[in-house]
Amino acid sequence: MMKTYAQYPQGATAIQYVAEKDVLETAPAYETISLATDERTLKKNMGNAIVMRRWLTPSVDTTPAPEGTQKTARAIVPEDFTGTMYRYTELLQVSRYEDDLGPWDSVQGSKERLKQLIVSTRERIRFNAAATGTNVLYNSSAVTSRAQVNGPLTAGRLQIIVRNLMAAKAFMFTDAMGGSDKQGTSPVESSVFAFCHTNLQPDIRALPGFQRVADYPGKARSPHEFGAWQNIRFFTTPEALFYPGAGAATTSMLNSGGTAGTADVYPIFIMGKGALTSVKLAGGGSSGEGNFSISILDQPDKYDPNNNFTDIVASWYDLCMVTSNDWLWRYEVATTANP
Numbered sequence: 468m469m470k471t472y473a474q475y476p477q478g479a480t481a482i483q484y485v486a487e488k489d490v491l492e493t494a495p496a497y498e499t500i501s502l503a504t505d506e507r508t509l510k511k512n513m514g515n516a517i518v519m520r521r522w523l524t525p526s527v528d529t530t531p532a533p534e535g536t537q538k539t540a541r542a543i544v545p546e547d548f549t550g551t552m553y554r555y556t557e558l559l560q561v562s563r564y565e566d567d568l569g570p571w572d573s574v575q576g577s578k579e580r581l582k583q584l585i586v587s588t589r590e591r592i593r594f595n596a597a598a599t600g601t602n603v604l605y606n607s608s609a610v611t612s613r614a615q616v617n618g619p620l621t622a623g624r625l626q627i628i629v630r631n632l633m634a635a636k637a638f639m640f641t642d643a644m645g646g647s648d649k650q651g652t653s654p655v656e657s658s659v660f661a662f663c664h665t666n667l668q669p670d671i672r673a674l675p676g677f678q679r680v681a682d683y684p685g686k687a688r689s690p691h692e693f694g695a696w697q698n699i700r701f702f703t704t705p706e707a708l709f710y711p712g713a714g715a716a717t718t719s720m721l722n723s724g725g726t727a728g729t730a731d732v733y734p735i736f737i738m739g740k741g742a743l744t745s746v747k748l749a750g751g752g753s754s755g756e757g758n759f760s761i762s763i764l765d766q767p768d769k770y771d772p773n774n775n776f777t778d779i780v781a782s783w784y785d786l787c788m789v790t791s792n793d794w795l796w797r798y799e800v801a802t803t804a805n806p
Contacts, residue, residue, distance in 0.1 A: 486570035496586035499691045499704040500593045500662045503640070503738060504745040504787060511749050515552045519744065519790055520545050550788040552746060555588065557581060559779045566765070566777045577779040578761060585759050585781060587706055594708040596787035597662070597736040597743060600795040604628060613799055616714035616732045619670040620800045622696075628737050628796045629698050632659055635793035637739025641700065644685045655683055658700040663735040664707040666721060668693060669806035671701055699737065709733045720801035730801035739794035746786040759783035 509517055523544045532538045559577040566574055604627065605611065606618040637659060644655040655678065663671075671677065671693060678695045680687045693701045710732040712725020720730035761781045767774040789795060 488571065490571060490576065493580070493583075496583040496590070497691060497704045497706050498586050498590060499689060499702050499706065500590060500597065500736070500743075501745065502689055502702070503660050503662065503740075504593060504743045505741055505790070507744060507746045508749050509552060509746050509786075516549060517552065517746055517786070518547055518549045520547050521791075522546075548744075548788060548790045550746065550786050552748065552784050552786045554782060554784050556780070556782045557584060557588075558781075561777045561779070563775050563777070574763060574765075574777055574779060578763065581761060581779055581781050585783065589785060590704075590706045591708070592785055593743065593745065593787045594662075594706075594736070596789060597738070597795065598708060598734065598797065600736075600742075600789050600797055601792045602631070602796045604796060604798050606798075606800040613710065613713050613732050614715065616730055616799055616801050617717050617720065618801055619720070619803050620667065620674075620735065620798065622674055624798060625674075625696070625699060625737075628798055629659065631796065632737070632739055632794060633698075635739075637791075637794040638741055639698075640740050641688065644683060653678060653682055653684070655685075655695050655700070656698050658695060658698050659737060659739050661699050661701045661735050661737040662707060663701070663703055664709050664733050665703045665705050666709070666723075666731070666802050667733055667735070667800070668703055670800075670802055671696070671703070673806070707733075714801050717801065719804055721804045732799050733802055735798040735800065737796045737798060739791075742789065742791045742795035744788055744790040746788075748784040 507517075507519075523546055525541050525543060559581055561573045561577055604624055605613075606616055606620065606624065610616055610618075639657040640660050641655075641658050643657045674696045676696060680692055680694050683695070688700070689702055691702050691704050693703045695701070710725070711723055712727070712729045713732040714720065714730030716728050717730045718728070722729060723731050725731070759781050760783070761779065764778040764780060765774070
């Protein structure tokens, strides 16, 4: 511990304070939706654009081949998705006075917070990519836009989305978990994944037949997995995208900001494997260009000749894109204010 002195209030007798060197814990950043992305690597010096292709299977033709006649040839059809890699940067700054005289290590603190900021930024990039998907369903069949959203998620609407994913032959993320002899557990069906805000947890928990992670016969896929319902495994995170006050006027749904008296709108991204793809630039280890690199600049240069500041800087390349609209749905709902 270190001692510091301060005048409080101004002009009063000096009061001795003790500066505890061990800083208090700070809320971490959560990496959740990244679990659902297929990760690819783009080699350096190959340009900033990438195109990904899948071959589509031709439609079934049950017409028998005519005798002695060549059947008309068909060609497979490609489905292409293009994306652009972008460079992202962050800079935190500590004054020379603080770095040299302050009782706390602000440079190290800045470095630790910068790492967390990058995680949050990457999560938001992935949520923003998921939001570009073309399939959307609202909380009710009577609702046709975000501004009309006025109620929570329902079992029936979730089943419509799963039905559409199954019809599109979406890949499941997980196989079924069979029964266990551990008391209180029950099997989990093969599942697609759903990602949404933690504010939706009470309404998800209220689904009939909802299964807690604690009741799984096996391990959760992430610390942020909340539970399962039929063919869906839910992952909730406070990092998730939502739209404060973007819904309809209501007194029963949560409003945390935006227009007073209107519901917050929470998108639930429900997807099969392969719906999202992330791309990084080739690089080695956590300090490679493909992930991120952090540098501490604490020497005088032509921009800061008197060395008045220590800069903590980071840079990385990133891209996340939808690579199957058929396997991705956005379900926009409100959440109960007083569950």
